[in-house]
Amino acid sequence: MKTRFVTLAMVAAVAATFTSPVGAQTKKPVKPAAAAPAPPPGPPPEISVIGLRIVGSGLGKNREEIRAFNESPGVGVAVAIKMAAGQGIVELDEDKCLLTSVTDDAGTDLGEQAKYGSFPKTSDDGSIGMIEIESRLRPAPNATAIMAEGTLVFTTSPGSKPTKVAAVKLEKGKTFKLGTTTITVSEVTPGESTSIELALPRSVLYTIRDVKFMDAAGAPLEADRTGRGYMNDDATINYRIKGAGPTVTIEFDIWQGLKEQKIPFKIKTGLALK
Numbered sequence: 001m002k003t004r005f006v007t008l009a010m011v012a013a014v015a016a017t018f019t020s021p022v023g024a025q026t027k028k029p030v031k032p033a034a035a036a037p038a039p040p041p042g043p044p045p046e047i048s049v050i051g052l053r054i055v056g057s058g059l060g061k062n063r064e065e066i067r068a069f070n071e072s073p074g075v076g077v078a079v080a081i082k083m084a085a086g087q088g089i090v091e092l093d094e095d096k097c098l099l100t101s102v103t104d105d106a107g108t109d110l111g112e113q114a115k116y117g118s119f120p121k122t123s124d125d126g127s128i129g130m131i132e133i134e135s136r137l138r139p140a141p142n143a144t145a146i147m148a149e150g151t152l153v154f155t156t157s158p159g160s161k162p163t164k165v166a167a168v169k170l171e172k173g174k175t176f177k178l179g180t181t182t183i184t185v186s187e188v189t190p191g192e193s194t195s196i197e198l199a200l201p202r203s204v205l206y207t208i209r210d211v212k213f214m215d216a217a218g219a220p221l222e223a224d225r226t227g228r229g230y231m232n233d234d235a236t237i238n239y240r241i242k243g244a245g246p247t248v249t250i251e252f253d254i255w256q257g258l259k260e261q262k263i264p265f266k267i268k269t270g271l272a273l274k
Contacts, residue, residue, distance in 0.1 A: 043084045045261075049269040050130065051078030052146065054138065074136040075102075075110060076117070077146055077269060081129040081154070088126025088157050090255045091206040094118060096153035102135050104143035105268075110135040114148075126209060126255070129154065145270040152263045157255035160209040166249045167216075170196055178204070178252055186236065194244040195226070198237050205235040210253040213241050221248065 053076035059066040067073075083089055094116040102114040117132035133148050168176050174185045181204050187197035205228070213221040227238035241248065 045084065045263055046082040047152070047263065047265045047267070048080050048082070049077060049267050049273055050080045051132075052076070052269055052271070052273060053078075056138070072136060073138060074113070074134060075138060075146060076135075077133045077148060077267070079131055079133060079148075079152075079265070079267065081131075081152060081263075083127050083129075083156065086158060088160070088209065088255060089122045089129040090126065090155040090157050090258055092120040092122060092129045092131055092152070092154040094120055094131060097131065097151065098153070099133065099148070099150040101150075102133060102146070102148045104139040105145040105147065106140035106143040108137070108140045108143060110137045110139065110146075113137050124210065126157070145268055147266075147268045149266045150264070152265060154261055154263075155206070155258050156261050157259070158257050160253045160255050162251050162253050164249055164251045167247050168250050169247050170194060170244060171246075176250075187238075193240045193242045195238065195240050197227075198239075200235055200237070202230040202233050202235040205230060205237060207255050207258070208237070208252055209255050211237075211239065212251040212253075213239070213244065214249040214251065215243070215245060216247060216249075218249065 053069065053071065055068045055071045055073050055075075057073050058064045058068075081089065081092070097116050099111070099114055099116060102110040104110065114133060114135035114137075117134050120129060120131035122129040131152070133150075139146060163178065165176055165178060168174070168185070170185060170188050170190075172185060172188045175182050176185075177183070178200075181201065183204075184199040185196060186199040187195070189195040211223075211225070213223045215221055221244055222242040224240050225238065226240050227236070229236055
């Protein structure tokens with residue numbers, strides 16, 4: 001009886017196989033659609049040397065009383081980054097950039113006391129940036145060129161988008177929202193041209209490409225940026241606005257699609273900057 005039970009069970013299983021729908025046995029798996037090819041990357045940034053500074057020993061008390069260019073002895077090389085059309089530099093971070101070597105063409109190693117200078121600069125439209133390489137060592141007397149290698153690390157964007165914030169009160173201590181970020185009107189000096197200071201996170205400061213001001217009726221106001229800076233994670237940005245009333249509309253042009261780039265470089269420059 002036990003053998004008969006097993007045989008019947010096997011027959012039932014085989015019968016079930018042959019009575020399954022035909023489609024379930026013959027249908028082939030559908031191949032997923034081929035992914036669209038990724039667009040080719042745009043042209044890389046152009047890196048060049050735009051400045052060279054060599055400073056000798058200081059003079060006077062402790063050899064620091066009188067210093068050429070008000071700089072410490074050593075060498076400085078200013079490196080420019082020019083972005084491809086349609087791209088912009090949002091932040092050039094000297095803390096993330098790597099410096100592999102700094103030498104002269106006489107074989108002098110200048111890298112032991114070399115670093116990137118603080119406060120790299122970018123143009124208002126983000127198309128160009130600049131960072132300095134500094135060393136407290138000086139080239140050999142017979143050297144004619146300075147060489148440096150490393151990697152520049154910076155955040156880029158393919159474009160920006162305007163965001164308007166209406167009815168901002170120009171009163172000290174007032175706050176308003178830019179997206180999820182709280183910005184404080186930290187200083188206000190009224191007059192024919194009202195001077196204001198906006199306090200905001202440093203991370204948000206770098207995402208702002210431009211700022212425009214309008215009156216209550218939406219007419220544009222003449223305004224100039226008079227300052228911009230940061231300390232640790234906090235930042236400020238200053239403007240002088242002509243004809244501003246107690247409230248204004250502020251239009252922030254915000255960089256979009258932020259992406260970090262790492263660009264290796266190898267440069268050589270002589271007195272002719274070539």
